[in-house]
Amino acid sequence: xxxxxxxxxxxxxxxxxxxxxxxxxxxxxxxxxxxxxxxxxxxxxxxxxxxxxxxxxxxxxxxxxxxxxxxxxxxxxxxxxxxxxxxxxxxxxxxxxxxxxxxxxxxxxxxxx
Amino acid sequence: xxxxxxxxxxxxxxxxxxxxxxxxxxxxxxxxxxxxxxxxxxxxxxxxxxxxxxxxxxxxxxxxxxxxxxxxxxxxxxxxxxxxxxxxxxxxxxxxxxxxxxxxxxxxxxxxxxxxxx
Numbered sequence: 001x002x003x004x005x006x007x008x009x010x011x012x013x014x015x016x017x018x019x020x021x022x023x024x025x026x027x028x029x030x031x032x033x034x035x036x037x038x039x040x041x042x043x044x045x046x047x048x049x050x051x052x053x054x055x056x057x058x059x060x061x062x063x064x065x066x067x068x069x070x071x072x073x074x075x076x077x078x079x080x081x082x083x084x085x086x087x088x089x090x091x092x093x094x095x096x097x098x099x100x101x102x103x104x105x106x107x108x109x110x111x112x113x
Numbered sequence: 114x115x116x117x118x119x120x121x122x123x124x125x126x127x128x129x130x131x132x133x134x135x136x137x138x139x140x141x142x143x144x145x146x147x148x149x150x151x152x153x154x155x156x157x158x159x160x161x162x163x164x165x166x167x168x169x170x171x172x173x174x175x176x177x178x179x180x181x182x183x184x185x186x187x188x189x190x191x192x193x194x195x196x197x198x199x200x201x202x203x204x205x206x207x208x209x210x211x212x213x214x215x216x217x218x219x220x221x222x223x224x225x226x227x228x229x230x231x
Contacts, residue, residue: 036222041204041225041227042224042225043117043119043206043222043223043224043225044157044206044222045222046219046222049219089156089157098145098210099162100147100159100162100208100220101147101159101208101220102159103149103156103157103158104156105156106155106156
């Protein structure tokens, strides 16, 4: 994994390792956050979301952690597989405002077998 | 889940011509559709928000006369790049918000359209 709070544009891991991807969001009023996976030449694919009244949410092999104090979001992928190789983006918005999602900088995850 | 399609998936055109990109929600109604642009190795940047039956709201720096958006029905929004130039070459992605998802505000993304202007 990588240091919490540090955004890296690329992350290389071995198959089977756990991956941690970080994101700093910009708007303290945001109350809804989503992680997306984007493969080359394709649109974003929903992975997992979390609302601001939670600080952790788990899915299948993925966990999202939210730290509102420092406006930080992380995505943990357990037992990373080659098929997880893609660019990962976090996105934020103010849910009830119905506004567009604002995307953060992406992280390219490369998984080697 | 809900499906959003885009057509065409890729297009190559000459400089100065106009190109229309369609975004359709296939199995749900979308009161709101969003258009994003993504340059290579960069994030998605919001261009405009399109509400059915009304004028689109453009983000700062996006020329509304160059990027014409029409959202005439609850299942279709179009983006027309007028007088396209090579710097307009990009990956254009739309998303649609399901009218009946209530407060969840979930957006569904299309597969994107690759525009190359020669």
